[in-house]
Amino acid sequence: MTHPAQPKASHFINGEYVEDTAGTPIPVIYAATGEQIATVHAATPAIVEQALSTAKAAQKEWAKMTGTERGRILRRAADIMRDRNHDLSVLETYDTGKPLQETLVADATSGADALEYFGGLAASLTGEHIPLGEDWVYTKREALGLCVGIGAWNYPTQIACWKGAPALACGNSMVFKPSETTPLCALKVAEILIEAGAPAGVFNVVQGMGEVGGALVTDPRVDKVSLTGSVPTGKKVYAAAAAGMKHVTMELGGKSPLIIFDDADIDNAVGGAINGNFYSSGQVCSNGTRVFVQKGIKEKFLARLAERTGNAILGDPMDEATSFGPMVTENQMNIVLGYIEKGKEEGARVICGGARADMDGYYIQPTVFADVTDEMTIAREEIFGPVMSVLDFDTEEEVVARANDTEFGLSAGVFTKDFTRAHRVIGNLEAGSCFINSYNDAPVEAPFGGVKASGVGRENSKEAIKHFSQVKSVYVRMGDVEAAF
Ligand code: NAD
Numbered sequence: 001m002t003h004p005a006q007p008k009a010s011h012f013i014n015g016e017y018v019e020d021t022a023g024t025p026i027p028v029i030y031a032a033t034g035e036q037i038a039t040v041h042a043a044t045p046a047i048v049e050q051a052l053s054t055a056k057a058a059q060k061e062w063a064k065m066t067g068t069e070r071g072r073i074l075r076r077a078a079d080i081m082r083d084r085n086h087d088l089s090v091l092e093t094y095d096t097g098k099p100l101q102e103t104l105v106a107d108a109t110s111g112a113d114a115l116e117y118f119g120g121l122a123a124s125l126t127g128e129h130i131p132l133g134e135d136w137v138y139t140k141r142e143a144l145g146l147c148v149g150i151g152a153w154n155y156p157t158q159i160a161c162w163k164g165a166p167a168l169a170c171g172n173s174m175v176f177k178p179s180e181t182t183p184l185c186a187l188k189v190a191e192i193l194i195e196a197g198a199p200a201g202v203f204n205v206v207q208g209m210g211e212v213g214g215a216l217v218t219d220p221r222v223d224k225v226s227l228t229g230s231v232p233t234g235k236k237v238y239a240a241a242a243a244g245m246k247h248v249t250m251e252l253g254g255k256s257p258l259i260i261f262d263d264a265d266i267d268n269a270v271g272g273a274i275n276g277n278f279y280s281s282g283q284v285c286s287n288g289t290r291v292f293v294q295k296g297i298k299e300k301f302l303a304r305l306a307e308r309t310g311n312a313i314l315g316d317p318m319d320e321a322t323s324f325g326p327m328v329t330e331n332q333m334n335i336v337l338g339y340i341e342k343g344k345e346e347g348a349r350v351i352c353g354g355a356r357a358d359m360d361g362y363y364i365q366p367t368v369f370a371d372v373t374d375e376m377t378i379a380r381e382e383i384f385g386p387v388m389s390v391l392d393f394d395t396e397e398e399v400v401a402r403a404n405d406t407e408f409g410l411s412a413g414v415f416t417k418d419f420t421r422a423h424r425v426i427g428n429l430e431a432g433s434c435f436i437n438s439y440n441d442a443p444v445e446a447p448f449g450g451v452k453a454s455g456v457g458r459e460n461s462k463e464a465i466k467h468f469s470q471v472k473s474v475y476v477r478m479g480d481v482e483a484a485f
Pocket of ligand 1: 232
């Protein structure tokens with residue numbers, strides 16, 4: 001019997017499901033059991049061509065609609081997503097393995113937020129009038145054209161919406177390629193947009209690995225590429241886009257610092273560290289995986305952290321009591337287990353966890369290392385799993401310098417009751433998305449993105465509009481033209 005997660009076909013192009021079984025089969029594995037629940041096929045060159053030509057053709061008419069009309073469609077799509085939240089959350093759990101307890105509140109719901117927010121902005125995208133005496137200049141905010149979105153596997157619905165909603169609000173069309181690891185959810189986003197009234201072809205989904213992504217990025221018809229992925233992939237995609245002088249948004253990896261001063265409320269700080277390391281089993285780009293704790297509260301912090309981490313409920317992700325799910329794939333589990341071994345070898349102290357969980361599926365125990373030093377591999381490389389490194393520090397100056405000593409710059413957080421210090425420290429940290437007495441909040445109203453190797457551009461908020469549109473300026477002369485000859 002076909003599993004309910006199996007989509008009707010692999011791709012969604014021009015308003016309908018499309019199949020080409022000549023493409024490489026991609027198995028979809030449910031991370032909680034290791035069972036194959038669906039198969040899709042990577043896009044063949046013919047499918048890539050169909051998606052790009054369809055999106056190119058659909059864009060002009062879409063851009064001609066008023067912002068109010070485009071916005072209404074996006075807001076209708078948001079309502080449909082909210083109405084179907086339960087089913088979409090179950091699918092998200094099949095796609096990623098994340099527990100339903102999370103997917104019910106974090107995935108289709110945040111996708112709907114993006115559709116609603118950018119739907120609301122669509123009608124307000126205007127230019128300026130610049131008077132120059134008698135003459136004047138006016139500006140128009142125009143769509144870029146055909147945009148490509150490429151997703152990572154941790155938030156397949158959210159990533160499709162974070163890219164699709166602002167792109168469509170500005171009058172662009174999009175071809176979206178989900179991660180080959182989680183190909184299911186973006187198809188539902190495409191279906192819902194059509195149901196909400198989007199013209200066929202403005203949002204298309206094609207499946208495939210890096211090769212398909214590469215074919216999309218290098219196509220001369222494509223005006224913009226927005227990638228969510230790792231730094232090495234980001235460097236390749238950015239370079240390929242640069243060759244064609246395309247616009248880019250790069251949402252890449254991190255190794256973010258979370259700094260806890262000794263005046264912080266311990267339980268709030270522990271809560272922040274848990275949210276910043278163990279949500280989605282640690283598979284979150286903005287995670288605060290280097291937790292710097294001021295020496296005076298170190299042991300108290302570690303004791304409370306171990307106690308609360310012990311309350312994590314590992315189990316069937318479809319059981320709403322489960323608060324901690326498996327790694328997305330066996331491969332990702334093995335990568336993370338390798339880092340845990342490295343941490344032990346290099347002398348870090350295991351406070352809790354430190355091994356695979358004794359159950360079916362790709363579960364790793366939530367793991368905390370203490371006595372981590374700046375040179376250790378687990379303090380330098382992005383692990384993308386439930387592995388928290390706790391490092392000690394003495395002074396503010398020292399911790400800021402150590403926190404910034406990384407190629408990454410996605411996020412940073414600080415816990416302290418001293419607000420002057422909080423703002424001063426955040427001001428000195430090299431990171432794009434920061435938190436004071438909190439961690440990992442990502443409301444659509446706030447810009448999200450990194451500095452340094454963690455990326456360029458911003459998603460969400462009004463900032464995203466700037467990255468999916470361009471300004472045309474028009475000089476209007478009211479009098480005669482003077483010329484030298
Ligand atoms: P990845 O870099 O392996 O893949 C990301 C996407 O790029 C996939 O869809 C993949 O098929 C595609 N791709 C790979 N090579 C390509 C190429 N040459 N040309 C075009 N596309 C190509 O990342 P992943 O393992 O799927 O996700 C984990 C990474 O994503 C982590 O580093 C994480 O930090 C990052 N991430 C960042 C954010 C953010 O918003 N900053 C959010 C989630 C995940």
